[in-house]
Amino acid sequence: MPAADLAWLLAAFALVILMFPGLAMFYGGMLNGRNVLNMSMMVMSTLAVTSVLYVLFGHGMVLGDSLGGLGLIGNPLEYFALSDLTDSGSGGPETVYDVAFFLLFAAITVAIAASGAAGRMKFSGWLIFSALWLTLVYFPLGHWVFAGDDPESGTVGGWMRNVLELHDFAGGTAVHMNAGVASLALALVLGKRRGRPERPHNVPLVLLGAGILWFGWFGFNGGSALGSSYLAQYVVLTTLLAGCTGMLGFCLVERLRDGKATSLGLATGIVGGLVAITPAADTLNPVGALVVGFAGGAVVAWAVNWKTKLGIDDSLDAFAVHGVGGIVGTIGIILVGSASSPGETAGILFGGSWDIVWRELVAIAATMVFSFTVTYALAWCLDKTIGLRVDPEQETSGLDVSLHAESAYHLEAPTATVQQATVDVRVPAAEPVEAPKAEPAEAAQT
Known part of the structure; x- marks a missing residue:
């Protein structure tokens, strides 16, 4: 691998x-x-x-040779402890992407799914759930989407990438749809938070988190x-454009629906546009990136409102933002993909083959059904065995104090010492007031 490519990775x-x-700030502020x-x-523990x-x-389950050649799951022992990649002379610069990048993809996916557990799940239960969820849900889906066939070595990859020929540039299915649907399933198992709905306590923190997420x-x-290539430059541009129009789309829906656009909506729209561009970043021209980003923000704004009306307590809207946003981006490939883009995938509105429609839709359906079913079953079993939800008293007092014995804010005002001042009030002496002189009375005339 050239040094420039390795440096960029x-x-x-x-x-x-x-x-x-960034995600911790974005979620925490809400x-x-x-x-x-x-x-x-x-969020941080998932890493x-x-x-x-x-x-x-x-790594073996995601990118290893598919067990039985079925394209369903990689061999977990193929890269056990990464020994085959890190032994002297057997590794290479590709390890940065093959291991480090896919590790981060997996970690951020389960971190996004924490939305469905906000404010009511035991921390120990979260650690156990996240470990099992990665093993049973993410690693198989990651294999379906990311593992490619290698005819030279006889390695068989995932069925979505190689049989279905899904186009998913950076994880719209395995990362975003998967995390959004998992968050929804977890929220349904745990139930609603007790008490009245909570308001975001720090919107500037949400905006800062959205900005850091955009940066990342x-x-x-x-x-x-x-690597450092024209493709890298291209997808950075489309990512920028989609984030910009995502915020406009969300704010416009808010303005038309509620009469006012909000800073919280602006931040959510940024993330919605970024999610939408993720699977399609290499297949859209700049105008297409603007359109898909705008659609992502607008549809996410509708989905957030729809979720609220149904009474689903996906606390931080992971399903609306990541699940629905990922679907919007995949449909964007179907409709407005450009043959002149690096991905060379034309949408049906630009003369592309209708064959792409069923392939992308099958991938959407398979991802959502698999993720929801396994996540719901896993969360339900854990809830019935170890118990996932905290006690009512802990939930009411807040998990920061009840589970971790700390608080994010200490706002006690210092005790002020007030000294009584002696005030010298001098009242000027009153000036003597002269009595008015009586006018002489007129003499009586006879």
Whole structure:
């Protein structure tokens, strides 16, 4: 691998790492001030859990030779402990992308799914759930989408990529749709939060988180180009454009529906546009990126409202933003893909083959059905055995204090010492007032 390509992959890797604190801020600001640290711990801990599992057997399950040649799951022992990749002379620069990037993809996926558990799930239960969810849901789906066939070595990859010939540039299915649907299933198992709906406690923190996520997304999509190339430049441009129009689409729907656009909606629209461009970043021309980003923000705004009316407590809207946003981006490939783009995939509105329609739709349906079914079954079994939800008292007092014995904010005012001042009030002496002189009375005339 040329040094320039390796340098870009290392830089992109660093950008993606920033998405974890960015997501923690984005999610944490939308909760009340009593649960912000718990949510931050849920997001950040996924990186630790994923790293352990991915090194031991996850890499083989995602990119290893498919067991039985069925394209369903990779061999977990093929890269066990990454020994085949890191032994002297057997590794290479490709390890940065093959291992490090796919590890981060897995970790950010399960972190997004934390939305469905916000403010009401045991932290220990979250760690167990995330480990099992990665093994049973993400690793198989990652194999379907990311593992390619290698005729020279006889390696068989995932069925979506090689049999269905799905076009998914950077994980619209395995990452975003998967995380959104998993969040929905987890929210249904846990049930609604107790008490009245909570308002975001720190909207500026949400905006900062959205900005950091956008920054990291340039590495997420740009690094998927596998090097410093024209393709990397192209997808960074389309990622920028979609994020911009995503915020406009969300704000427009808010303005038409509610009479006012909000900063919270603007931040959510940015992420909605970025999610939509992820599977389609290499297949759209700049105008197509503007259109798909705008559609992503607008449809996400509708989906957030729809979820609320149904009473589903997907606390931080992962299903609306990532699940629905990922569908919008995949449909964008079907409709407005450009043959002149690096992906060379023409949409049906530009003379493309209708064959792409059923392929992308089958991928959407398979992803959502598999993710929802397995996630719901896993969460239900854990809830019935170890118990996933915290006690009512802990939930009411907030998970920051009840589970972690700390608070995000200490706002006690210092005790002020007030000294009584002696005031010298001098009242000027009153001036003497002269009595009015009586006028002489007229003499009586006779």
